[in-house]
Amino acid sequence: MKNYYLKNVVTLQFDEKRCMGCGMCVTVCPRGVFQMNGKKAMLVDRDACMECGACEKNCPFSAISVNAGVGCAYAVIKGALTGNEPNCCCSSSGEGKNTCC
């Protein structure tokens, strides 16, 4: 079963003009957001995106952009309190709460 989180919130952007149809985004996306449509990729399930950033990182043509990060409440709250960017709390020092892994 595919679970969905909030609608219309993700920062994922796909520039079809830059796409050369290598299909890497289809391969790396763990949420089935992209599909091949002929010789180009296509966004088919944008709301399933969890902003992991795999597609952006593996697109050789920089056709994808996403503000990647962790969808972790603790990290976001801590980030907001300390004024830093939300960072995954699973640190090797074992400090703090570590639900995100």
Next chain:
Amino acid sequence: MSGENYNTCCSGDKQESTKDKYSMGEGQFVTFPLYTPYKEDTPVKDEKEEIFNYYQDFIIDFLETPSGKVPVVDTEIHFEDKIGSWKVRWGIGRFNYRVRPGLYAVGRPNENSLIYVTANYKMSFDRLRKSLSGLNGWIMVLDTDGINVWCAAGKGTFGTDELIRRIELTGIKKIVSHRLLILPQLSAPGVSAHEVFVKTGFKVIYGPVKAEDIKRFLDNGMKATEDMRTVNFDFLDRVVLIPMELVQSIKYILIFIIIMLILHLGDVIKFRFSYIYPFIGAVTTGSVITPALLPWIPGKAFSFKGWVMGLLWAIFVIYKQGIFDMEKLSVTLAVILFLPALSSFLAFNFTGASTYTSLSGVKKEMKIAVPLMITSALTGMVVGITGHFLKF
């Protein structure tokens, strides 16, 4: 499943029969030491060697290669490994459950055998070696600070730079003749495949999400099918995360026990379980029941789901305690304002453990839900405490 039927000992005949099934072609140059002591250093010394107590008990042999001796690993998971996994699920020593980064061998790999890359979190490594039973291959363990593939990729420790560094450190180029690396699909947020190719000549192939699917992946011509690529978050996936949630919630329960003890300081003798079970229930509702029943609870936002379940719990408490009368108005109000807010907060925290929430979504949820939770909980506490002293 099929992997468990294989003989996992490196000297078995069955190993022989499957030897080249998943290799890149024919050819052999590997020589075997007759006997090597149980523990010996890997060719790559790690700078963290002195700091960490690596779990290396799975080494059963050593293999001579052009880049030095490579430890051969057992593909069987033993009782100690299971105990280890169980412990980290409960949060015991989970940041020190590490495997030494470097190169390992499974079975009798040769220059044509495939290379599987993983993190140095022992649970990730264990899953991989178990899934490779009966095959011959190389395992390249990256230094991810003992963190699993997915989290390490998100942080960038399972990343392009570490992969490139590890390719050099292990001397893998001298050991294999092909230039292919199989990475777990969930490492993709950290690794840029085209960059690795440009800098090292190795082509990165993303395998399945789960190591258990590796044989199916290989049989499918090294292509992960859609179901191998997709991350699900089914009932069992969620249930294994619950112990960790529970451990982290215990501190909340303790805080409430202390608060209630202080409030009832005058009559500690009369202190009853009924004073604290509403809190224990609300914490459990938020950190255990809501995660377990997640997709079946109405709403999309985790905080909302937690609030709904917390409200049900609060109604149950009010009914059970028989406090739905005007004389105990303050208690009723406190219960209905405080408990759902608490469950809501704990459920919201489960976004971190879930596998489908986005940063933008969590940010949005925080802006809307957290102020509501705080207002509701604080009002509930104020009403409850003033009511307790003013007796309304």
